[in-house]
Structures are given as C-alpha cells and as structure tokens.
Amino acid sequence: MKQARSWLLLTAFATLGSVAYGKPAAADKKTATDTAAKADDATPKDPPKDAKGDDTTPKDAKDPKKDEPGGDFDVCQITPDLPGCKGGATAPISGPGAGPGAAGAARKDVEAEVYAVQQIYALRRGRFEINPYWSFSLNDQFVSHPAPGIAANYYITNVLAVGVNANIYAGLNGDSDFNFQNRRAARVAVPLNEYQWGANANFTYVPAYGKFAAGFGKFIFHYDAYVVGGVGVLSTRPIPVIDPDNRKFSFNPKLNFNLGLGLRIFFNRWLALNLEVRDYIFQEQLENMAVAASGVKDCKNCATDPKTWNGETSITNNIQAQLGLSVFVPFSWKYKLDK
Secondary structure, three states: OHHHHHHHHHHHHHHHHHHHHHHHHHHHHHHHHHHHHHHHHHOOOOOOEOOOOOEOOOOOOOOHHHHOOOOOOOHHHOOOOOOOOOOOOOOOOOOOOOOHHHHHHHHOOOOOOOOOOOOOOOOOOOOEEEEEEEEEEOOOOOEEOOEEEEEEEEEOOOOEEEEEEEEEOOOOOEEOHHHHHHHHHHOOOOOEEEEEEEEEEEEEEEEEEEEEEEOOOOEEEEEEEEEEEEEEEEEEEEEOOOOOOOOOOOOEEEEEEEEEEEEEEEOOOOEEEEEEEEEEEEEEEEEOOOOOOOOOOOOOOHHHOHHHOEEEEEEEEEEEEEEEEEEEEOOOOOOOOOO
16 A cells, blocks of 8 residues: 555656646747747848849839938938928928928028129229219328318229329318417417318229128128329418418428228129228428518518528328228129129
C-alpha cells in the first residue's frame, strides 16, 4: 500500500509539472513562429515587372522629403507677422514645403521691382541745370550779406559740369545793432564792408550718388553730392564807420576764388532740393581806423582827402550757405541700354 501511494504522488507531481511547464513553452514557440511569419510578409518584395520582366517603377520618381532640405517648412515659424500666418492661409500653395505663411507671403503686393544692377535714377550727361537759390553769410558776426542768386551748369559727362553763378547783394547788407551801440558807448569800432554783386565761372564734379529711405521706408529719395570750385569777381566797398561824416567809399570789383560742397536730393528725375556751402576768398580793402590830422605837409585838408581813407588790405573768407532748387532740362531722356 505504501509503495502504491508513493507512485500515485510521483505521478501527480509529474502531471502538475507537465501542466505548469509544458504548455506555456509550446505557446511561446507558436508565438515566435507567428511573429517570424509576419516579418516575412512585411519584407518588401521585388518591384512589379511588366510582361517583359522589366521594372515598372519610374526611375525619375522623387522623394519630396529628400528634395526639401529640413523636411516640411513653414515660413510662419520664422516671420509670424506675415499676412496669412495668424489667421491661416485660405489658398494653399502647391509644392513641397509650402506652409500657411508662404501662402500669405505670395499674396502680398510688391510695390516696386528690384534689379540686381540699378540704372542711375537721374542722368546728368548732356543736360542743363538751372539753380535759383537764396544765400546768407555764416562767418561774419558784425554785418550780414544775404543775397538771391542763380547758377547754370552744363554737364559734359555724368559727373563733370561747367557753369556760372551770380549773386546780388546790393541793398541787402545789414549792419548789426551791436556795432552801433558799441561805437557810441565805448568809442570802439570794427571796419566793415558791404557787397554789391558777384559773378563766377565754375567747375562741378559729382563723386557720389545714392538713395535713402524716409517715412518708415515708404519713400525713397535719390541724392548726389558734388564739389564745386571756380574763379570770379566780387564788387565790395568799406562801410564808413570811423568818420562817416566825411568819408564815402565806392564799390570796386575784386578777384575772388571759390570752393564749396553741395548736396542734391531728388524729388523726381528733373527736380531736386539743393543745399550748398561755398567759401568766396578775396583780398578786401578795409577802412583806415585813424583820421589824418589837418595841416600836414602836402595835405591841406587830410580828413576829407580820399587818399587817407583806405587802410590795410586783408584776405577775407566770405562763407555763405545756399538753399535752392535744381531744375534739369530736358526733363526726360532715354537710356542707352534698357533694363
């Protein structure tokens, strides 16, 4: 009986072991088999072939992700303020990498064409420049010399011109009140001079031109900068301040040289605002600061003798600023080469 029980226990343990370990092992083996079969089914097969056995896949087929560096592209990620980015694009753009921002940018109006090489905005070669202006002195604190003027230039090339200009000072010179008050109170005077007219022949050279934006980029103005210089005549005379009761001077023309810098800002292709600063350099005749005593030998009445009125001469710089308009004629022209 004891041996029979022992065999029954052994048989029961063997049966439980086979149930616990045998069946799951078989299940795992079956699962691995199924997975391998599915992997075999997912493996790409040979491309389809036609009746002749040739590959029917197009050779020029392209992968859009490979053609577009970086994959999908949305311009709104870089510039979110573009039209169409915030509200979304209503008309998508075809082609790989086109996002909603690209659609908005494509619908944005372009105000002007931009060329790689721009032609000069306002040609000057073969044109006349007429420049009326108003000038005023900058470096004389005792007397002012305002004057209207006009200049005319002809451009031999696009950067070189020859011309003339003239100023009318007569009747516009102004002695400051400070001079009168100072002479009356302190009996101290400064020799003064007034101008009558001036005329000059000039050369103009334009070394630089360009453009700048104004009004938050809404307006583009073209400009050029130039250098001007020449030679001419300036008629001047001393203002009698030492002995005004007896002295009276006449105007005399004097040789002068001038040199200046200017800037033109174009409103269109034939009209420009002109700003210029020019220095007129000449030898000025000053009034004699002393009154000759009467009764001197060879001088019966020295106070009224014009020979005693003139004093020393001095090199004078009349620096004046000019503000005017430049009008170019003819108003239009034709480029030698079109854009």
